[in-house]
Amino acid sequence: MAAFLVSPTLLVLGLVIAYPVLSAVHSSLYSVPDIDPETGFVEKGDPFVGLDNFTAIFSGAGDRFWNAFWNTSFLTGTSVILETVIGLAMALIMHQGLRGRAWVRASILVPWAIPTAISALLWRWIFDSEGIANSMLNAKILWTTEGFQAQVAVIIAEVWKTAPFVGILVLAGLQIISNEVYEAARVDGAGPIRRLWSITLPLVKPALLVAVLFRLLDALRMFDLPYILIGAGKHSVETLSMLAQDEASNVRFGPASAYSVILFLYVFLIAFAFIKLLGADLLGARDEAGGGKGARKRRSRVAGDDRNPQKEAIA
């Protein structure tokens, strides 16, 4: 009966998740047909090549793949770190009982509400050789040309857009922390910095980690921002998604699927490692605080965790 009741959900999941993944894996095993030198026509049917599309990344033709791989990792790493720091700061500001708090919140969230493609176009103007960025810096940097400056441009635009996302999730986490904890700390004579380190950060950590995880998964798929802001085919910002798209648009679905499958595995691995690490980390923090009740805590995940540390902090 239970299986019957969840079967519609399983069916939908199978249709939208399992089928595309399996289909991508399947087509990654095929290559591109040759041109018949006699007629000049492309031969019919894609030849089966097994894992050749995957092993190709370790041969000479793999340069472009590894470049895209490092770009993806580098852009993801730097932008997520910056987003986390800035997003956290934003959340702390939004959480203050300032006058006009609603306005501050709304204005911080504007970048997140703008579609990436549009914000990429906006930043393209800003980073134009005669754009605002150059006139503010009083420099003549050609941002959209190949090189490190293109990566910087992408990171700036990405952080501008997604820091508010981190901010909003962290703000939700901040609002659960009860005021009593802070009052108790103040009575104990803890200054503002001490309160931030010993109360706010540990208590907001579950929400923060979820935000960071989401951002990691999202940033690893980065496509539209570098594609529009810097341009297709610029090697210094080419990500794995862009590489797969380029292969697919040149009607090489085999290699395109292979790159997508690798990206899928990479994202999966990072998410898995992150959740593992996150679990271990929480456990470590708790052992330090009280210890003992490890088994129960290991089972509890991100969402249910915010009550326990609070108690510990009060204690």
Added chain:
Amino acid sequence: MRAIPRRLLSCTAVTAALTLVGGCGLGATNVESATDAGERGPISFVTSDTSGIVPTLIKRWNDKHPREKVTFIELPEDADQQRQMMIQNAQLKTDTYTVLNLDVVWTSEFAANRWIDELPADSFPFDKTLGPINDTAKYRGKWFAMPYASDGAMLYYRKDLLEKAGVEEPPKTWDEMREICDKVLGEQKSKMSCYGGQFEKYEGLTVNFSEAINSAGGQVTDAKGIPHLDTPEAERGMDKLVKSFKDGTIPKDGITFMEEQGRRAFEKGNLLFYRNWPYQYAISDKKAKNNEVAGKFGVAPIPGEKGPGASSLGGHNLALSSTARNKATALDFMRFMTNEESSRLKLEKASLAPVYTKLYDEPEYVRKFPYLPVLKKSISGAEPRPRVVQYGDATKAVQNAAYNALTGKQSSAAALRNLQRQLRELAP
């Protein structure tokens, strides 16, 4: 059940009407139903349309052919997206798209993949067009498309400044251009640069790179798609661009120029010479806030090493989707869309450069579009861009090589050597 008799019928019709070589049966594997002459009925025309001329033309057709109506399927302006949607249609083997408006560089790819049909050689007056245009409609010597509109490069120059410096004629060679620049710019070189084109890493770079090579007497690829970049001519052409960047003939931010950035720079008075397509003429001639060149510029064929340069060829051709239905109607419609009368309308209402030689010389048109004589020269001497099946890969390779050389990452010789090897792999 229905497909077999229809195919038989169309086969007999084809052989009877056109006595096509190969005809049906086994030979038909190569020329798959060049014309299914028996089939008539509603079709679709698939194109982007920035000028708004397409509905007018379709209405003219539909009024005359109430039983063979054409539906207009409008595609996005972006060329890559158009190509992708057409490829998707071909891969799904649907009959939604009938007549396709192809960029001239896509012909080989679409023909080799059999996404479009070979056309009967007598379906279009190929002898009345400007020569180089026809090459873009052929794949391996066979006709796969009908020329729809053309495009060629022109050198926009500041007539007022040239006159002030006592220069009467626009330059014909690169050296003449340099001399004029030295004469005109003198001390104010810091504000105004000599020359601009499209050097951002995109299709425009392929265009400008090919023009440099061709204008030095070299060749990027020949008619069979074989590259010839290991020649001294090719290296001189490449070197010319590289040196122009180094010595400031082309401004530093020229590496970020696409058509519009360059046009704005020209209109702001930052460039003395600018290479662009004819579309700029009308825009730059209109008085506007940031445009100080209205009425002060002229056009000339682009310069080359020893005489006028060779433009890259732009434009569009009409082709027939191989999975479409009602192909007899489609062929008639393609003839209608590309005939002289329609070409006149396209020129008058949308400033689309005609493919017919004689339209360029009519006084009334020359009065309205003063650039036509220059454009005629440009297109007559133009060279098609690389004609290879995997054009997407070829143009990326060209862009990489040119970009590396222009930004000093590689020497011209090394960049060309690499490119020669890459294009050789893509050649048949």
